[in-house]
Amino acid sequence: MDVAMAITLFHCQEARSMRSLWLINELNLDAEVITLSFGEELRSDDYMSRHPLGRVPCLIDGDTTLYESGAITEWLCENYDTKNLWRKPGDPExxxxxxxxxxxxxxxxxxxxxxxxxxxxxxxxxxxxxxxxxxxxxxxxxxxxxxxxxxxxxxxxxxxxxxxxxxxxxxxxxxxxxxxxxxxxxxxxxxxxxxxxxxxxxSLPEPGATNLIYTEENYWMEPS
Ligand SMILES: N[C@@H](CCC(=O)N[C@@H](CS)C(=O)NCC(=O)O)C(=O)O
Known part of the structure; x- marks a missing residue:
């Protein structure tokens, strides 16, 4: 996996990395999104060298690698917010x-x-x-x-x-x-x-996307 652009997001469809992707889309950031399948691909040596648990999201921004969705939100807001999505230190909120x-x-x-x-x-x-x-x-x-x-x-x-x-x-x-x-x-x-x-x-999977975590309309109706 070559990481070329300044911002790269490793993502799985509808996993927590959807938060990072949604925010990237809100801010219109130029980012490369690498969508991995929810399984084997997360455990490749290459990916494990970026995220020690092999989970998503993982964001690379220049020399910085981050792998907690909340931290990624803070980082992107702090550095790139143009839409009033951040409440910086000192803000009443x-x-x-x-x-x-x-x-x-x-x-x-x-x-x-x-x-x-x-x-x-x-x-x-x-x-x-x-x-x-x-x-x-x-x-x-x-x-x-x-x-x-x-x-x-x-x-x-x-x-x-x-x-x-x-x-x-x-x-x-x-x-x-x-x-x-x-x-x-x-x-x-x-x-x-x-x-x-x-x-x-x-930020949703495109129609026909494969490797979905969630394939049912809901799971709460299913019997135990
Ligand atoms: N607290 C972390 C949780 C990350 C996490 O557990 N991601 C799940 C997807 S929602 C994952 O990658 N699971 C794959 C696995 O456990 O193998 C965050 O918010 O980024």
Whole structure:
């Protein structure tokens, strides 16, 4: 893999790297996106030399390599924001921006666990209905917090759309496959608003794309 451009993103379809891709699209950054299959390709020697766990995202920007989606959001906002997606140190919304940016992973750990339970663990005998129930409940509790936050506002911050919405928006994009978000009206409207954004749409797999992690419309309807 030769990395030529200033910014290179290693991505898997609808994995957490979708956050980085969405942000790159929001900011219209010139970047090379290398899409890897969710499996063997992540464990190649070449890729493991960039990310020690062989996960995505991984971003290369000149001499800098970063492999945490929240850190990548901070880095890109800090260095390239032209759309008011960053709340820099000193901004009255700085603390809230950081909190929601990282709250995205509080939601996503449950999504990752459910992905493991219902997709990665192929043999249904090895799956645990107890873990599934517990993780679904914890995911719902984490989404409930967003429902309250969005009571009187369209985005997580009062001032409007920011990088924090990209982090949380991806968590909902994947989370909605494991629980019915229509029971949360504010969250449903919020997800609808986010998913209509052209930059979000550009970050989705193209029709006919292969190597998808998620192939079903949802997984919460499936029996244990
Ligand atoms: N906290 C990390 C999590 C990265 C992560 O676990 N990515 C998953 C995809 S959503 C992955 O690459 N999994 C592949 C594997 O575990 O082999 C982040 O936000 O970037």
């Amino acid at each position: 700085r603390a809230e921006w950081l909190q929601w940016l990282h709250y995205a992973e509080t939601i996503c750990v449950h999504v990752a666990s459910l992905t493991q339970q219902q997709i990665v663990i192929f043999d249904s005998e090895l799956r645990s209905p107890t873990v599934r129930k517990l993780e679904t409940r914890r995911l719902e509790k984490a989404i409930e917090v967003l429902e309250t936050q969005l009571e009187n506002q369209d985005y997580l911050l009062k001032s409007g759309f920011s990088g924090a919405d990209i982090g949380v928006g991806y968590s909902l994009h994947a989370g909605r496959l494991f629980t019915d978000i229509s029971v949360f009206p504010n969250v449903s409207r919020y997800y609808e608003r986010l998913s209509k954004r052209p930059a979000f749409q550009l």
